[in-house]
Amino acid sequence: MTTHTAQPTAVQWLVVAPEYAGQRIDNFLRTQLKGAPKTLIYRILRTGEVRVNKGRIKPEYRLQAGDSIRLPPLRLAEPDEAVPVAQALLQRLEAAILYEDKGLLVLNKPAGIAVHGGSGLSFGVIEAMRQLRPEASELELVHRLDRDTSGLLMIAKRRSVLRHLHQALRSEGGVDKRYMALVRGHWDSSKKQISAPLLKNTLRSGERMVEVNPEGKEALTLFKVLRRFGNFATLIEASPITGRTHQIRVHARQAGHPIGGDSKYGDEQFTQTLRDLGGKRLFLHAFSLKIPLPDGQLLQLEAEPDEIWKHTVEKLGA
Structure with missing residues (x-):
């Protein structure tokens, strides 16, 4: 294989077109600087090498x-250095697509697959989908799911649809996202919501952790009991009203009922019991989605969890 040494780019000046108005600068740069690692983008923002006006x-x-954006000289990977995604994964993701039209694609993301490359990963769902849909040049994630969370993931195929859905996500009642979670213990039916501010921390190892902290951002999650397994576990529905990192996982722990299989915020003994039953995964799944499409129609989708989830729940209920 021929290797290429990427040459540094010159200083670039970009003028923001109307269709990009409202987008965060970090997300904008990730789409403009193909091949640039997230760490590089955040470094040039932090050091002031990127200037706006x-x-x-x-x-x-x-x-x-x-807006006038100045980008410093950068050394980026050549476009042909992109790592091809394994055929088996491409087939798996193609089979996971539940809805697709000219502007939007929704899939039932398997647990264990990151939504994008970075942090040592050469690719994620978005890179794979770009390989599956090379003709869709504007393919972008509408939102994110944690790597170990499964379920409904929206990917916009057009900038106009991305803008429409971002606006819907920011407006109250615009998008209805619901998750299922298997948590430790007996969740009291009267506990219908957790409102606790969340603060992001990055550890020395580079790992991102979130904690309940008065200095954090406001966060609200609604909860509903779906099924009980004695006092050992409860299957709950969680609806995040705000969209903070790790929100449902941290709020469940704050309520005293950590999610099964959660290596960051969970309970080791509870997780081990589930693993002994064959449940080797994080028990958090985005199962329901209601979104307003640009033409005014309401799209409603539901996604089943995987066989590991189903078999574990069956054994718990036996």
Whole structure:
């Protein structure tokens, strides 16, 4: 295989087109700088090498039409250095697609697959989907799911649809996302919501952890009991009203009922019991989605969890 040494780019100047207005600068740069690792993007933002209208900005800055962006010289991977995604995974993801039209694709993401490359991973769902749909040049994730969480994941095929869905996600009652979780212990039916601010921390190892902290961002999750397994476990429905990182996982632990199989926020003994039953996964699954399409129609989808989940729940109920 021929290897290429990427040459540094020159300073670039970009003017933000109206269709990118409202997008965060970090997400914008990830689409513009193909092949650039996330760590590089956040470093050049943090050090002020990226300027918007000649000033420094934070990664969460939302672009406005007409903004002038200065990008420093960068050494990026050549386009032909992209790692091809294994055929077996491509087939698995193709089979997982539950809905597709000209502007949107929704799949039932398997547990254990990251939504995008980075942090030592050469590819994720979005890179695989770009390989599966090479003609869709504007393919972007609408939202994210944790690597070990399974379920409904939206991918926009057009910028206009991405913008429409981002607006719907930000507006109250715009998108209805519901998850199933298997948690430790007897969840009291009267415990219908957890409101606790969440703060992100990055450990020395680079691992991202989230904790309940008064200085964090407001976070609200609604909960409903679906099924009980004595006092050992409860199957619950969780509806995140806000969209914070690891929100359901941290709120479940805050309620005293950590999610099974959660290596970051879970209970080792509970997780081990589930593993002994064959449940080697995180028991969090995005099973229901209601979204307003740009044409005014309401799209409603449901996704079944995998066989590992089903067999474990069957054994618990036996």
